[in-house]
Amino acid sequence: MVHKDLEEYAGVLPPKLLEEIEEQAPASKRKKVGQIVYDEYMKARVDAGESVGLISAESIGEQATQMTLNTFHFAGVAEMNVTMGLPRIIEILDARKAIKTPKMEIYLNSPYNKGKDIRQIALSIKDTRLGELVSEYAINIFEFVIDIHLNAEKMQLLSLTPAKISKLLDKALGKVTKITDAGENKISLQLKAKEDRNLNTLYKLKEKIKDVHVKGIKGIRQVLPVRRQDEFIIITAGTNLKKVLALEFVDPTRTITNDVHEFAKVMGIEAARHLIIEEVYRVIEAQGLSVDIRHIMLVADTMCVTGEIKGITRYGVVSEKSSVLARASFETPIRHLINAALLGEVDKLNSVVENVMLNQPVPIGTGLPQLRVKE
Amino acid sequence: MATEVFLNGKYVGTVDNHRDFLDSLKTERRRGAISNNVNVQYEEHLDRIHVETTRGRTRRPLIVVQDGKSLITDEIIQQLQKGELTWNNLVEKGIIEYLDAAEEENALVAFYERELTPSHTHLEVSPLAMFGLVTSMVPYGNFSQSARLLIGAKNQKYGIGLYTANYLHRLDMDVNILHYPQMPIVQSLTHGISRNEKHPAGQNVVVAVMSYKGYNIEDAIIINKGSVDFGFARSTYFRPAVAEELRYSGGLTDQVSVPDKEVKGYKSERDYRHLEDDGIVYPEAVVGPEDVIIGKTSPPRFLSSLDEYSLAGNIRRESSVGLKHGENGVVDFVVLTENGEGNKLVQVRLRDQRLPEIGDKFTSRAGQKGIVGLIVPEADLPFTSNGMTPDIIFSPHSIPGRMTVSHLLEMLGGKTGALGARKVDATSFSPEPEERIRQELLSLGFREDGTETLYNGQTGERIQAKIYVGSMYYLKLRHLVANRIQSRARGPIQLLTRQPTEGRAKEGGLRLGEMEKDTLVAHGASLLLKERFDSDQTLVPVCESCGVIAIHDSVKNKRHCPICGEGVEVSDIEISYAFKLILDEFKSLGLYPKMILESKY
Known part of the structure; x- marks a missing residue:
């Protein structure tokens, strides 16, 4: 509830500002402080007709020319290889679906984040395929049987038993094979159908066995437990946010991915917008450059206004432009023109590029005010 | 194995x-x-x-x-x-x-x-063998960063000097000759080996390292008007103009002569005023922009059967050789000869004296190049207690970042050499010891560190700081502003787009590009931007009913629409010609770009 002295500013000034005034200004000066804050706030607003988008583009672009093309960058000793620099910025702003180095930072709930058994926890998330646990394959081409010798050490580390693996194998390949023998760290598989029994399918089966998922969450290719301040977190290569968040030891409030699209799907568009801002800002900072965060916010906003993430590409934000000429002036003009002609689109000449093309005053700054003639 | x-x-x-x-x-x-x-x-x-x-x-x-x-x-x-x-x-x-x-x-x-x-x-x-010919000519080369050494060597190649002694008998392209070339006082072994005295390319000048009213910021240098008057960095530019009497099929040839007034493309009588009866200029004629120096006419380009019998037939084409826009000079030398194919060949050499001016490029041999920022009357320059003024004022800010110690050492060596009337050996890796040069300078009655007390030339006040003054070998580089300066307010336009032509040779405009446009938009200077882009502004009549460009019949002073015919409302709109072109292109694509007109107010 806003204090009586500040009532007139409710809804005009942001609630956080009002709160701050109330907390920090002495009661006697509250009204006066309110007035000063109001004046300053109004002064700091962007003027009507200011081309904020262009200024953002220039502000980011100017700095971006300084960026090194150094793609890979290790941000510390025990960090993972992550795309940084210009390629990463391009990747984010283009809203690429498949990013070069997907990565997660998994925060853990209280008892687990102390570092005890952190390796075990990390490994339990890692997407493990059977191939990694096998020490040897023995192929019997007469019986069409594959003997799988398992690495006992690795099995123990992942707390897996041959019985469990047999079950998984049966689930994955049960349709074509049957388990003929399951002994101590050894499983034998035979091709079921007689007509399938040839060398080719046998070798193909071996490849399939390698790829059987035995443990962890699909998509998490690598795990790395890292100490961050006074707790342990797990950094992963490869992401699967939805599955990870469902784990009971994971702190869902802080765990993030660097895949903007995935984040939008799981956490919503607002969160994705925030992620875009943070990711871009982090890259710029890492290069030792400084861009006002509000420029990046504006970019992130335009990418997210529609409710889904649109990249700054001809398929994304640019295709949303209302002006045919503006769209045509940015990549693949003929396609845009012909589609516009088919739909009978009308260009109202409301923004900058079209007006430059026609050599008319652009509706920005001094081009905005118009004369109104008395009737 | x-x-x-x-x-x-x-x-x-x-x-x-x-x-x-x-x-x-x-x-x-x-x-x-x-x-x-x-x-x-x-x-x-x-x-x-x-x-x-x-x-x-x-x-x-x-x-x-x-x-x-x-x-x-x-x-x-x-x-x-x-x-x-x-x-x-x-x-x-x-x-x-x-x-x-x-x-x-x-x-x-x-x-x-x-x-x-x-x-x-x-x-x-010798360690000097590490360097190439030109690099080994940088004095005290081993005292500078390798990158600067390379720049110093590279710049020397562009120095104006005496490239050959028989230049008066040659017709080379783009020739610059320095008027009073000197041997460097501070030289390396290579200068002797390469017989540099036969083709020197610079002059020994007195350099003071100080600021002068901010006119030597960003590597600019100040030069002394008095030195210019005494011949410092004075050079002559030579350029040949060539015309050949080409033979065409059908026995037709070009003709070197003063063109008739009937000739197609006849310029004006004034432009031909320097030509003598043979159609060639006389030597020592002072010619200016667009003046013709070799009058020439060519046969008509396309000889159609119709033209041959017509009255106006046999009209020849003007193809004289003249000076370009902004070019000046004196006719130096005229050759009338025959080329290998037996065609008449006329060659005219133009000469133009080039005094150093603001914008000309100069360099020392240490990779410290700069442009003339100001030419100051001798009276206004700071002077030493002997009453001497420096020829060049060099900015001290050019030194620390580039670490060109060789530049500083050359000044010291040059000063000693000039005062002691001797050459100083500054061969890289084995120069005369600095200590000995300093002692010699001291014995000549100067401060051993090369600094001197200077007095403000305008007020006479003593300058508090001691100024480092010395003699250096400076080169005038061949990148002269006179050959590069470009500006235009109006001028030729391209046929297709009606936008200004591009490039200095075509008297073109300076393009305000996409990014430059953005800066104006960012400032909200909308109307300024429009005005800047007005170069191809056109009035286009548009049919109000179908929105297509209409036709203005200037004979009847009537407008009609190519689609709707006469009797429709046609209004003029102001658009860039480039947009009119793109509308035409749309039509060629099979699109119908309909313009919906509205009153502006």
């Missing part, structure tokens, strides 16, 4: 003992039994021997070392001094041999004789 041997990259066989093979090959070469152009390399990791005899390998001379001793003995040096031995004798004797890049890989080369050990194979003739 046997070592594989390759001759000029091709496998020829094997040898059992590569060491013996290499040794005998080298001794035979040094003995003269094998050509000294043969080089041999042993690739240890592949156990291969490469023998090279091909042309085009860069090779450099080195003194042969045997058992840690240079083959050049005191006796040989004495013989050399007496002239009993020459370089070629040493090469023949195998005392000096040339190594290519490959053989150098197997050599261990010492810089100085005192560094020799038994494992050394060669001795550098």
Whole structure:
């Protein structure tokens, strides 16, 4: 509830500002402080007709020319290889679906984040395929049987038993094979159908066995437990946010991915917008450059206004432009023109590029005010 | 295992003992039994021997070392001094041999004789041999960063000097000749070897290192008007103009003559005023922009059967050679001759004196190039207690970041040399010791660190700081503003787009590009932007009912629409011609770009 002295500013000034005034200004000066804050706030607003988008583009672009093309960058000793620099910025702003180095930072709930058994926890998330646990394959081409010798050490580390693996194998390949023998760290598989029994399918089966998922969450290719301040977190290569968040030891409030699209799907568009801002800002900072965060916010906003993430590409934000000429002036003009002609689109000449093309005053700054003639 | 041997990259066989093979090959070469152009390399990791005899390998001379001793003995040096031995004798004797890049890989080369050990194979003739011809001409080169040394060497190649003594009899393109070239006071060994005195390219000037009213910021230099009047950096620019009487099919030829008034493309009588009866200018004519110097007419371009019989037929085309826009000069030399095909050839050489002006590029030999920022009357320049003013004022801010110590040392050496009336040896790696130069300067009555007390030329006040003053060799570089300056307010436009032409040769405009446009938009300077882009503004009549460009019939002074016919409302709109063009292109695509007009107010 806003204090009586500040009532007139409710809804005009942001609630956080009002709160701050109330907390920090002495009661006697509250009204006066309110007035000063109001004046300053109004002064700091962007003027009507200011081309904020262009200024953002220039502000980011100017700095971006300084960026090194150094793609890979290790941000510390025990960090993972992550795309940084210009390629990463391009990747984010283009809203690429498949990013070069997907990565997660998994925060853990209280008892687990102390570092005890952190390796075990990390490994339990890692997407493990059977191939990694096998020490040897023995192929019997007469019986069409594959003997799988398992690495006992690795099995123990992942707390897996041959019985469990047999079950998984049966689930994955049960349709074509049957388990003929399951002994101590050894499983034998035979091709079921007689007509399938040839060398080719046998070798193909071996490849399939390698790829059987035995443990962890699909998509998490690598795990790395890292100490961050006074707790342990797990950094992963490869992401699967939805599955990870469902784990009971994971702190869902802080765990993030660097895949903007995935984040939008799981956490919503607002969160994705925030992620875009943070990711871009982090890259710029890492290069030792400084861009006002509000420029990046504006970019992130335009990418997210529609409710889904649109990249700054001809398929994304640019295709949303209302002006045919503006769209045509940015990549693949003929396609845009012909589609516009088919739909009978009308260009109202409301923004900058079209007006430059026609050599008319652009509706920005001094081009905005118009004369109104008395009737 | 046997070592594989390759001759000029091709496998020829094997040898059992590569060491013996290499040794005998080298001794035979040094003995003269094998050509000294043969080089041999042993690739240890592949156990291969490469023998090279091909042309085009860069090779450099080195003194042969045997058992840690240079083959050049005191006796040989004495013989050399007496002239009993020459370089070629040493090469023949195998005392000096040339190594290519490959053989150098197997050599261990010492810089100085005192560094020799038994494992050394060669001795550098001089550390100076590391440098090329021009690089070794940078004084005190070993005191500067290598990058600056390279820039210093590169800049010297653009210096205006006396490139040849017979320039008056030549018709070279784009020639600059310096009027009073001098030998550098501070020079290196290479200056003597290359007989630099025959083709010097700069002048020794007095340089003061200080600021002057901000006109020497960003590497600019201030030059003394008095020095200019005395001939500093004065040069002449020569440019030939050529015209040939070409022969065409049908027995038609070009004709060098004063064009008739009937000729197609006749300029104006004024433009031909310098031509004599033979259609060529007279020597020493002072010509200006667009003046014709060789009058020439050509036969009509397309000879159609219709033209041949028409009254106006046989109209020749004007194809004279004239001066370009903004060009001035004096006709220096006229040659009338015949070329290889037997065509009449006229060559005219133009001459133009070029005084140093603001924007001309100058450089010292230390890679400190700069542009003239201001030319100051001698009276206004700071002066020393002897009443001397510097020729050039050089900004101190150019020094620390670039670390060109050679620049500073040259000033000191130059000052001593100029005062002591002698040359100073500044050969890289073995210059005269700095200490001795300082002592000599002191004995000549100057401060040994080269600084002097200067007085403000305008107020006479003493300048608090001691100013570093010295003599340097400065070069005027051939990038003269006069050949590059460009500006236009109006001028020729392109036929297709009606936008200004591009480039200085075509008297073009300076393009305000996409990014420059953005800056104006960012400032909200909308109307300024529109005005800047008005260069191809056109009035286009548009049919109000169908929105297509209409036709204005200037004979009847009527407008009609190509689709709707007459009797429709046609209004003029102001758009850029480029947009009219794009509308036409849309139509060619099969699109119908309909313009919906609205009243602006």
